[in-house]
Amino acid sequence: MFPTTLWEYPSQHYDSWVDEQGRVVKSKGRAPEARGALAMQGDKEYAGATPSWVIWQCLMRYTRVGDTVLDPMCGSGTTLDVCADLERRGVGFDLAPSREDIRQADARHVPMPDASADFVFIDPPYSTHVEYSDDPRCIGKLDSGGEDGGKAYYGAMERVIGEIDRVLKNRRYMALYVSDSFRKRKGKPGGAFMPIGFELFARLSQRLKPVDIVCVVRGNRKLERGNWRKAAEEGNFFLRGFNYLLIMKKEAADEPRGAARS
């Protein structure tokens, strides 16, 4: 496990192995030929897939075998695959499910009872640069730097955070993976900076207790492109070099013993 608040992962996905039915096989101590096929967590072709290392680190720290782990914006299913690998019970929803084990739901109305998840991982859309689906409820269609000052985007995310708080068990953890954004003005210098990490941190901490902020170095090869670097230099802006991992804990006041429920 990474011991500091600066994480640099070696690849988008770590190696794991599956049998012919696609079930994760424990490779420890097995000869390479008995390991099964090399498997992927989620889908690396999926635009906006989360690095599985990040989810693995979270689950190793904050969950135990058999725990229920929710991802309400499950995308290509990376969280579910890491859960299978670590013997956690993954529950995945998305507006546009990409595979059968992901159920359709809006993250503002998670179909789970109160206090039923031991951990929540979420990697929400930020800004409008990826077209996830045609569904008009997709939060990726709401502009965090729009003319409304990001009101619709942050309003939607406040409702998602409310749902996370509702379904999370008391004294358990959640992690939100997100990046800030910068929109360059076409053909002109300068642009608009959208401090999405700070904005979401402020909203999360209205409900949950901040535990830590991890800076995850982005392993995006596009950042190495000469034309991107040149544009950043000439336009006097920065390319996004890291994502935030915002870690929170639910600490609801305990109900007094014998308190009547209404």
Ligand SMILES: C[S@@+](CC[C@H](N)C(=O)[O-])C[C@H]1O[C@@H](n2cnc3c(N)ncnc32)[C@H](O)[C@@H]1O
């Ligand atoms: C950054 S991707 C998640 C990537 C995912 N963790 C993975 O590794 O593949 C964001 C996801 O949020 C989903 N999404 C957007 N708005 C949503 C909403 N209102 N409710 C549920 N899912 C939503 C999109 O369909 C997209 O799959």
